Amino acid sequence: MALQTKASRHILPVNTAEPYLMHIDLNSCFTTIEQQANHLIRHKPVAVAAYTSGNGMVLAASYEAKALGIKLGVNVRQAKEICPEIIILMPDPPKYRAAYTRFKEVLLEYTSNVVPKSIDEFVIDFRGSPALRAGKTMEEIGHEIKQRLREHIGDYISVNVGIGPNRCLAKLAAGLHKPDGLDIINSTNLEATLASCELMDLPGINRRFKARLFAAGITNPLEMYQADPNYLKSFVFFSKLGYYWHSRLRGWEVDDVEWGRKTIGHQYALQDKTFDRGELCRILMKLSEKTGRRLRNNNYIAHGIHLSLHFTNNQYWQHGRKLDRALYATQDIYGAAAEMLLGIGQFPDNVSHMSVHVFNLQDKSPEQLGLFDDFQLHQRRLAEAADQVNDRYGEFTAVPAIMADMQKVVLDRIAFGSLRDMDDRLH
Amino acid sequence: MREVINREVSVVSYFSAKKRLSLPHIISWEGREYAVGKIGFHHTVRRGDTLHHIFELVDDQESLWMRINLDTSNLHWTLEAVSDGLAD
Numbered sequence: 001m002a003l004q005t006k007a008s009r010h011i012l013p014v015n016t017a018e019p020y021l022m023h024i025d026l027n028s029c030f031t032t033i034e035q036q037a038n039h040l041i042r043h044k045p046v047a048v049a050a051y052t053s054g055n056g057m058v059l060a061a062s063y064e065a066k067a068l069g070i071k072l073g074v075n076v077r078q079a080k081e082i083c084p085e086i087i088i089l090m091p092d093p094p095k096y097r098a099a100y101t102r103f104k105e106v107l108l109e110y111t112s113n114v115v116p117k118s119i120d121e122f123v124i125d126f127r128g129s130p131a132l133r134a135g136k137t138m139e140e141i142g143h144e145i146k147q148r149l150r151e152h153i154g155d156y157i158s159v160n161v162g163i164g165p166n167r168c169l170a171k172l173a174a175g176l177h178k179p180d181g182l183d184i185i186n187s188t189n190l191e192a193t194l195a196s197c198e199l200m201d202l203p204g205i206n207r208r209f210k211a212r213l214f215a216a217g218i219t220n221p222l223e224m225y226q227a228d229p230n231y232l233k234s235f236v237f238f239s240k241l242g243y244y245w246h247s248r249l250r251g252w253e254v255d256d257v258e259w260g261r262k263t264i265g266h267q268y269a270l271q272d273k274t275f276d277r278g279e280l281c282r283i284l285m286k287l288s289e290k291t292g293r294r295l296r297n298n299n300y301i302a303h304g305i306h307l308s309l310h311f312t313n314n315q316y317w318q319h320g321r322k323l324d325r326a327l328y329a330t331q332d333i334y335g336a337a338a339e340m341l342l343g344i345g346q347f348p349d350n351v352s353h354m355s356v357h358v359f360n361l362q363d364k365s366p367e368q369l370g371l372f373d374d375f376q377l378h379q380r381r382l383a384e385a386a387d388q389v390n391d392r393y394g395e396f397t398a399v400p401a402i403m404a405d406m407q408k409v410v411l412d413r414i415a416f417g418s419l420r421d422m423d424d425r426l427h
Numbered sequence: 428m429r430e431v432i433n434r435e436v437s438v439v440s441y442f443s444a445k446k447r448l449s450l451p452h453i454i455s456w457e458g459r460e461y462a463v464g465k466i467g468f469h470h471t472v473r474r475g476d477t478l479h480h481i482f483e484l485v486d487d488q489e490s491l492w493m494r495i496n497l498d499t500s501n502l503h504w505t506l507e508a509v510s511d512g513l514a515d
Contacts, residue, residue: 033468036467036468037467037468037483038467038483038485038492038510038512039464039465039467039485039489039492039512040485040489040490040491040492040510040511040512041492041510041512044512052515084514085513085514086514087512087513087514087515088514088515089429094470094472094481095468095470095481098468098470098471098472099468099470154467154468156467390475391475391476392475392476393475393476394474394475397475
């Protein structure tokens with residue numbers, strides 16, 4: 001087969017170093033924390049949904065709910081059709097943040113090389129750690145961490161631990177025996193492990209990549225591992241991703257890159273879909289305020305804005321604009337976004353989702369204001385003063401008049417993925 | 428079923444200097460006293476500059492879950508929600 005025989009000189013050797021990377025993820029994070037908090041809902045089907053009403057999307061399902069076929073992304077109505085006894089809860093972000101902090105505290109007892117990947121996932125590099133120097137094996141450390149998490153967060157908490165020579169294989173190992181698994185992938189069991197997995201078990205391989213791999217004659221991870229990197233580049237990924245995947249599957253690290261922040265923004269799924277531009281402007285102001293708070297907390301200014309609308313008929317509209325002027329105060333962001341919103345022609349349907357992002361971020365200081373920028377300076381100081389009031393008396397205490405009486409709209413949420421803002425908030 | 432209450436309640440709490448723990452012990456609500464059983468989760472949240480301690484617990488009969496909140500600015504307790512652990 002071409003993929004196995006051509007240009008074998010490009011094939012990397014397998015990394016035979018001892019695996020010192022650990023991937024840990026909390027099983028069904030939000031629902032497990034809810035079940036930890038409430039003994040009466042343990043071992044029952046539970047879902048955390050964006051809203052408890054029928055159209056609310058399920059954000060997390062307990063293992064008991066997953067066993068019935070209730071998965072992330074179904075709505076509450078569908079979940080109740082599958083299981084009328086399912087317990088539906090609204091998210092409680094402060095509680096999840098507290099659990100995340102305790103999770104991280106336990107891991108930091110072992111080493112400072114702890115990288116959060118999301119609210120429920122960490123990667124820990126144990127090379128040179130005191131635990132290893134004390135003679136413990138990675139497997140012993142894994143079991144110890146599981147026990148420490150039960151003591152520090154709660155007795156219902158279970159985690160999947162994966163140990164591997166790189167992040168990708170450590171994550172793959174963590175997914176082998178869910179829930180509460182502990183697996184090690186090393187050079188001796190690598191091929192056997194890959195042979196037992198499906199392509200989509202590999203972190204980062206989605207349906208689209210799977211289809212491409214199948215079209216290129218690669219039907220499982222072992223065949224992908226055996227494939228020549230040039231073949232993966234030229235016939236599957238059409239980019240250097242082919243080399244990256246070849247390296248990953250042979251145990252070499254290619255994912256230890258931390259990308260800088262490029263955008264800050266917020267999105268909102270409207271509970272009551274509408275095309276009323278007055279109402280949309282009010283929501284836009286709240287999104288702008290949340291975006292502005294994060295922008296200012298991180299000491300950035302922005303020189304671009306992006307607005308996107310998703311309609312109930314699944315059509316969408318989006319537009320980004322680079323700006324000469326700097327965005328900093330909430331009013332700046334709202335003004336730029338509202339100009340775009342009000343400039344859209346007729347909407348094809350009710351708006352179901354709206355998002356605002358600012359981009360082209362720069363550090364705020366040192367900044368250079370023009371001689372005639374007094375108004376801009378006043379607006380910035382007003383925004384900073386309002387932030388101080390909100391820090392002291394709670395979010396949305398001092399808000400623009402347009403946001404009056406909309407405390408419950410655009411709720412506190414935890415984003416999937418990046419935790420930069422959350423870590424900033426906790427320290 | 429989970430029900431939002433949001434009413435101030437009387438709470439007996441104790442502090443153990445040995446364990447360095449301060450925990451609610453008895454909650455009095457609607458003329459009944461509930462002895463605290465297992466505490467599932469305790470966390471803090473800042474609302475403005477006021478720190479709130481939130482305890483989620485079950486009574487010693489394990490028949491009622493309660494979420495109580497201690498406002499550290501005035502040391503008042505609020506019963507935020509109760510649940511019997513069943514679906515709505």
